[in-house]
Amino acid sequence: MSPINYEIRTPGEDERFAEEAERLGDLDTLRPLPRISIHAFCESEAMQRMMDRMARDRRMAKVNLRVTIGGTDAAANMFASTPTPNLIILETETDPKNLLDELTPLAEVCDPSTRVIIVGRYNDIALYRELIRNGISEYLVGPVQMQDMLASISAIFVDPEAEPLGRSIAFIGAKGGVGSSTIAHNCAFGISNLFSTETILADLDLPFGTANIDFDQDPAQGIAEAVFAPERLDEVFLDRLLTKCSEHLSLLAAPSLLDRAYDFERGAFTPIIELLQRSAPVAVLDLPHGWTEWTRAVLSEVDEVVICAVPDLANLRNTKNMIDALKKLRPNDRPPHLILNQVGMPKRPEIAPVDFIEPLEIEPIAILPFDVQLFGNAANSGRMISEIDAKSPAAETFSQIAHIVTGRVAMKKAKKGGLGNILGMLSRKKA
Structure with missing residues (x-):
């Protein structure tokens, strides 16, 4: 007879396990993502592991996902010579006051139709509003759970009230x-x-x-x-x-x-x-x-x-x-x-x-x-x-x-609501 494995939880863990089960259950409500290309830039091993796990999820079957170790500089250098994908996921540890300046090189080479999700370390509502107002699709506070990332991507590309993506x-x-x-x-x-x-x-x-x-x-x-x-x-x-x-x-x-x-x-x-x-x-x-x-x-x-x-x-x-x-x-x-x-x-x-x-x-x-x-x-x-x-x-x-x-x-022109708006905002601030 095979031995029975018991899972021992310390006090307080029952609530965390119940919460995780509820969050995983929410994945069932998400539709499969369409045929899009995603490039994720990860600075931490935790983020890389999460993206690797997400790549194996059935809802990602049609998605062309690429993961690169690095942050904003790596993204800007890469897309200076290659077209940007449908979605860029960017992890950064930069503090709020310097984040917009850090994004400037990427804004200069980014296709205005490309969506951007930023994963940061600061739970700053003012930063969130400023990023959303200037073209970033979503700002998430790390470490990010796979279901939260999938839900964010789904909200961008699978919103039933949005115009057709294709x-x-x-x-x-x-x-x-x-x-x-x-x-x-x-x-x-x-x-x-x-x-x-x-x-x-x-x-x-x-x-x-x-x-x-x-x-x-x-x-x-x-x-x-x-x-x-x-x-x-x-x-x-x-x-x-x-x-x-x-x-x-x-x-x-x-x-x-x-x-x-x-x-x-x-x-x-x-x-x-x-x-x-x-x-x-x-x-x-x-x-x-x-x-x-x-x-x-x-x-x-x-x-x-x-x-x-x-x-x-x-x-x-x-x-x-x-x-x-x-x-x-x-x-x-x-x-x-x-x-x-x-x-x-x-x-x-x-x-x-x-x-x-x-x-x-x-x-x-x-x-x-x-x-x-x-x-x-x-x-x-x-x-x-x-x-x-x-x-x-x-x-x-x-x-x-x-x-x-x-x-x-x-593709190099800034459009309303696009990442290129950050450049205009920065020049207004410096003026």
């Missing part, structure tokens, strides 16, 4: 065969790699989608199972349908079969897009060329629209019509982005880019020259342009597109 970007061609899918796939790959951001690429061209070919994948399930069974849609079901293409990129593939007709109601894809926005910071939607009720609905709901066109007369007419229609569908949104593709194809008469954009009254965010060798090799090998030739002009252009459609071109 940014949705729809790519559509002004005409068939203009390379819209190729551009969408390369941009999704670039966003996930450049920014280490969890990204989902959804191929909405169910009968003829090519995302599975472009990424050399052959998934058994994909977007068809989601759109034809909306009652089953949740995070768990979505995880089963996704195919991993790279460290930060997942694919919701099209079946690319003609065994049925793919006729959809106006709101058929709305539940999927909402789920994608809750599940990942970025969702790239590859739309087929067409103008149906459901494509109009998708284009009216997403955060950004990118129109891809080649410089000929039919594309000019279609692009102008689409821009005018989108102004009515999205009256309070910015105009769609325009990408000119396959410019300079030999022996093909085309409209000069400057003449193409003049009647549209919008500037293209990118002009991609015709390069049959580079794009053909990438397509035939199931790889992206940056994998074939990372130093090519096309790869650099895709990098620029990724920055623009995700809003990263303004």
